[in-house]
Every structure is written in structure tokens, then in C-alpha cells.
Amino acid sequence: MTTAHLPKSAAYVVVGMGMHGMSTAWHLAMELERSGKGKGSDVILIDKAGPGAGATGIACGCVRNLYMTSPIHNILRHSVDVWESDPVNFGFQQVGYVSVGEGNQQADYEKMHKSQNAAGYKSDMYVGKEAKSFLKKIWPDFNVDKADVVLHEIPSGYAGTHTAVRALKEKCDQWGVRSFTGISVEGYDMQNGRITGVLTSEGTIKADAVVICAGAWITKHWDWLGLPNKLDMRYPDGGVVKDADMWTYWRLLEGEVLLKDGHKYRTGDDKDPPVLHVELMNTPVITENGHKFPDQHFYMYVRYAAERAGAPGVQGGTIPIKMGPKAVLEPYGHANDLYQADAWFKDYYMATLAYLFDQFKNYGSQFKQRRNGGIGAFTPDSVPIFDWVAENGYMIADSNHGYKMIGVGKLVARHLVSGTPVPELSPFAFTRFAQGKTFGDRNSNCPWV
Numbered sequence: 001m002t003t004a005h006l007p008k009s010a011a012y013v014v015v016g017m018g019m020h021g022m023s024t025a026w027h028l029a030m031e032l033e034r035s036g037k038g039k040g041s042d043v044i045l046i047d048k049a050g051p052g053a054g055a056t057g058i059a060c061g062c063v064r065n066l067y068m069t070s071p072i073h074n075i076l077r078h079s080v081d082v083w084e085s086d087p088v089n090f091g092f093q094q095v096g097y098v099s100v101g102e103g104n105q106q107a108d109y110e111k112m113h114k115s116q117n118a119a120g121y122k123s124d125m126y127v128g129k130e131a132k133s134f135l136k137k138i139w140p141d142f143n144v145d146k147a148d149v150v151l152h153e154i155p156s157g158y159a160g161t162h163t164a165v166r167a168l169k170e171k172c173d174q175w176g177v178r179s180f181t182g183i184s185v186e187g188y189d190m191q192n193g194r195i196t197g198v199l200t201s202e203g204t205i206k207a208d209a210v211v212i213c214a215g216a217w218i219t220k221h222w223d224w225l226g227l228p229n230k231l232d233m234r235y236p237d238g239g240v241v242k243d244a245d246m247w248t249y250w251r252l253l254e255g256e257v258l259l260k261d262g263h264k265y266r267t268g269d270d271k272d273p274p275v276l277h278v279e280l281m282n283t284p285v286i287t288e289n290g291h292k293f294p295d296q297h298f299y300m301y302v303r304y305a306a307e308r309a310g311a312p313g314v315q316g317g318t319i320p321i322k323m324g325p326k327a328v329l330e331p332y333g334h335a336n337d338l339y340q341a342d343a344w345f346k347d348y349y350m351a352t353l354a355y356l357f358d359q360f361k362n363y364g365s366q367f368k369q370r371r372n373g374g375i376g377a378f379t380p381d382s383v384p385i386f387d388w389v390a391e392n393g394y395m396i397a398d399s400n401h402g403y404k405m406i407g408v409g410k411l412v413a414r415h416l417v418s419g420t421p422v423p424e425l426s427p428f429a430f431t432r433f434a435q436g437k438t439f440g441d442r443n444s445n446c447p448w449v
């Protein structure tokens with residue numbers, strides 16, 4: 001439903017029709033009805049473009065819990081509950097997630113394995129020979145030379161990027177949320193730390209509560225709210241990083257590979273394979289004709305992705321590239337000439353596939369030549385911020401790795417409607433930086449592990 005006239009006031013205004021805005025609006029509508037405190041039409045959902053116009057519409061769709069920041073494990077447990085609640089409409093393929101590392105990551109994997117299971121997120125860990133035979137069982141042609149440790153997350157998988165966008169919008173409609181597309185938020189009227197009006201291209205809306213889910217555009221909203229662009233990051237061990245940038249843009253390197261006629265990317269027992277993630281921190285990437293990439297480590301992920309490639313194929317990527325505190329936001333995503341995946345990415349990615357799988361040797365011609373890429377705004381410690389940023393303004397800023405975190409909207413809606421803090425959200429408060437609770441417990445070359 002796109003209603004013609006923007007109301008002048010509403011109980012809830014949710015900004016952004018990406019993963020978090022739509023999930024929050026849908027869950028707000030359900031919580032309001034169930035609690036008898038209101039109804040779906042109390043929720044206004046606005047986007048300057050439309051559903052999935054930001055990162056949500058171009059995400060790879062991987063749903064994993066491979067995080068060295070343990071509190072995220074609970075967020076993913078709730079998220080998988082939501083993915084599982086309607087796997088057909090979300091296009092959620094619960095194929096599992098397999099991460100592979102070298103011996104230097106064994107302690108990290110042990111910690112993650114323990115924490116995931118403690119959070120009710122079942123995973124299995126394999127080391128040494130067991131790791132190698134586990135991988136061979138799934139992919140008989142897998143190169144297990146460097147595979148010293150494996151984590152297998154059972155509830156994980158991937159979702160159909162566009163399928164999930166359509167489903168979330170439909171659920172908002174089904175629950176009576178009033179959606180408005182093509183309407184930009186242009187600022188916030190603030191009085192004594194309270195948002196008294198959401199300023200839009202079609203007039204001002206007064207709201208009891210505003211939920212800001214602006215993806216890469218978060219920097220603009222942050223400025224409109226009058227929040228600082230630098231901060232000191234205090235760590236649990238007493239360390240301090242002074243004057244850090246509040247937001248840092250990274251650009252992603254992803255691509256698709258079409259399968260050759262008759263080639264099926266399947267497990268040894270003929271199933272859709274788990275999503276695969278490989279980080280070999282001491283192994284270079286070398287192409288089949290001997291070109292060695294300068295970084296001495298190997299990082300890739302891959303999933304089956306016919307719904308993205310438009311034909312049988314796989315999709316994946318590597319470590320994103322750090323840009324800095326500013327980015328050109330329009331046009332967003334694949335349309336932006338500045339942030340296309342670099343030419344070298346194709347060779348790098350195809351080399352990782354060829355190294356790991358016999359079935360992808362001599363496969364370079366199958367890389368799908370199309371626009372790719374996309375940027376995201378990361379927080380100072382690359383961990384999401386879920387918190388109040390004004391007395392009545394809540395922000396979901398997932399640090400650009402939260403497509404998988406569909407359950408955040410559920411937890412935020414519960415918090416907003418009940419008025420009671422939700423413990424799973426509290427580690428992600430903005431105050432963590434000042435309180436010496438900045439996250440930093442990460443042994444990976446990638447900012448989103």
C-alpha cells in the first residue's frame with residue numbers, strides 16, 4: 001500500500017524500507033495488535049525510493065553466525081527464528097554455513113562454537129583430519145590442504161535477496177502498516193533532545209517514536225540529529241583510541257559465476273551445499289596461471305545463487321575495501337560508477353574457487369560480467385549500534401553486515417511497545433564507546449567477522 005496523503009502525525013514513524021525498517025514496521029504492527037496497544041496503521045513507513053533501494057536489495061543474502069563478537073550470537077538466534085517463520089516467502093534456504101580456517105584460528109573457532117551453542121545456535125566444530133573428512137563428505141573435490149579447522153552452523157544458510165524484500169513489504173501491508181515511497185526525510189525538528197517533527201519532502205510528521213533505519217545514508221541522519229562525527233573509543237583493557245571517525249564507508253567486492261551447461265554445484269549427496277566461507281590468513285591467492293596477489297591471505301565466500309544470477313550459478317565475494325568517512329551516496333549500489341568491484345576482483349575470486357574446487361578449475365570465462373559492488377557505513381568498532389539516539393528516536397545501524405539480522409526489528413518492536421529494555425540489544429548501545437565496552441575481540445582480516 002502506498003497511500004497518497006502523508007499523515008501529519010503518527011504513533012510510530014519508521015524511516016527506510018530496507019531489512020531493518022520493514023522488519024521493524026511489520027513487528028511493530030504485530031506487537032501493537034497482540035498487546036492491544038494499537039494497530040498496524042499506527043505505523044508509518046517511509047522511503048525516499050522504495051523497498052530494497054539500499055543495501056538490502058543488493059546483499060548476497062548470506063545468513064551466518066560466524067562472529068567473534070559473542071553478543072551477536074543471540075541476535076542471530078532471534079533472526080533465524082524470523083527467517084524460519086516463513087522460509088518459503090523469504091526464500092530462506094537453511095543449508096547451513098561452513099567456515100574453514102587454518103590452525104591459527106582454532107582458538108577463535110573454539111570460542112565461537114562454545115558461544116553459539118550457549119546462545120541456542122547449534123554448530124559443530126571439526127579439527128585436523130576430522131575437518132578434512134567433513135569437508136570431503138560435502139564437496140568430494142574440495143582441496144583440504146590448509147583446512148585445519150571447520151565450524152558448521154546448522155541453522156544458517158542464505159535468503160533470496162529480492163524474495164525477502166518482497167515478503168517483508170507484503171507482511172507490512174498484511175498488518176496494515178501505512179507505507180509511503182518516493183518521500184525523503186530531509187531533517188528532524190529537535191527540542192531538548194526529542195524529535196518533535198520528521199521533516200519530509202511532503203511536510204512534517206509528528207511522531208511519538210521514530211525508528212531510523214537508513215543504511216548507508218545513516219551519516220546524513222546522524223548530522224541532522226546533531227550527533228558528533230568523532231569519538232573516543234574506550235576498550236575493556238583500558239586502551240583508548242582518540243578522535244575516531246564515527247562512520248567509515250567500505251565498498252564491497254562481490255560477483256556471480258554462471259555454471260557451465262550440465263554442471264551442478266551440489267553436495268556429494270546431491271543437495272544444495274552449505275554457504276562456504278574460507279579465510280586462510282597465511283595463504284596467498286595465486287591464479288591458475290601463476291599470478292600471486294600481494295596480500296598474503298585468502299578470503300572468500302560462496303553460495304548457490306540461481307535466483308541472483310538469473311541462471312544456475314554461484315555468488316560470493318571477498319574482503320571489502322576501506323574508504324573513509326565520506327562517500328558519494330547517489331546513485332546507490334550497482335548504479336554508482338565509483339564503487340564497482342575492481343577489475344582484479346574477477347581473477348582473485350576465480351582463483352579462490354579454482355584453488356578450493358576441482359569443479360571450478362579453468363572456469364574464468366563463466367564469471368558474469370555485470371555491474372557489482374555497493375557500499376556501507378561501518379561503526380567505529382564495526383559492530384552494529386542498536387540504541388536510542390534521541391529521547392524518542394531509535395537507530396538501527398547494522399554496520400553493513402546485517403541483512404541476516406532480520407530479528408533486530410522484532411527485538412526493537414518488542415522494546416518499543418513494551419517499554420521494557422530487551423537484554424539482547426543492550427550490548428549494542430552507543431554508550432559502549434564511552435563506557436569502555438568497545439568491541440575489538442576479532443582475529444580476522446575482514447571487518448564483519
Ligand SMILES: Cc1cc2nc3c(=O)[nH]c(=O)nc-3n(C[C@H](O)[C@H](O)[C@H](O)COP(=O)(O)OP(=O)(O)OC[C@H]3O[C@@H](n4cnc5c(N)ncnc54)[C@H](O)[C@@H]3O)c2cc1C
Nearest residue numbers: 016018020048054055056060061062185215374402403404
Ligand atoms: C553488496 C552487499 C552485499 C551484502 N551481503 C550481505 C550478506 O550476504 N549478508 C548480510 O547479512 N549482510 C550483507 N550485506 C549488508 C546488508 O545488506 C545491510 O547491512 C542491510 O541490508 C542494511 O539494511 P538497512 O535496512 O539498514 O539499510 P538499507 O537496506 O540500505 O535501507 C535503507 C533505506 O533507507 C532509505 N533512506 C535513507 N535515507 C532516507 C531518507 N532521508 N528518507 C527516506 N528514506 C531514506 C533508503 O532509500 C533505503 O531504502 C551486504 C551489503 C552489500 C552492500
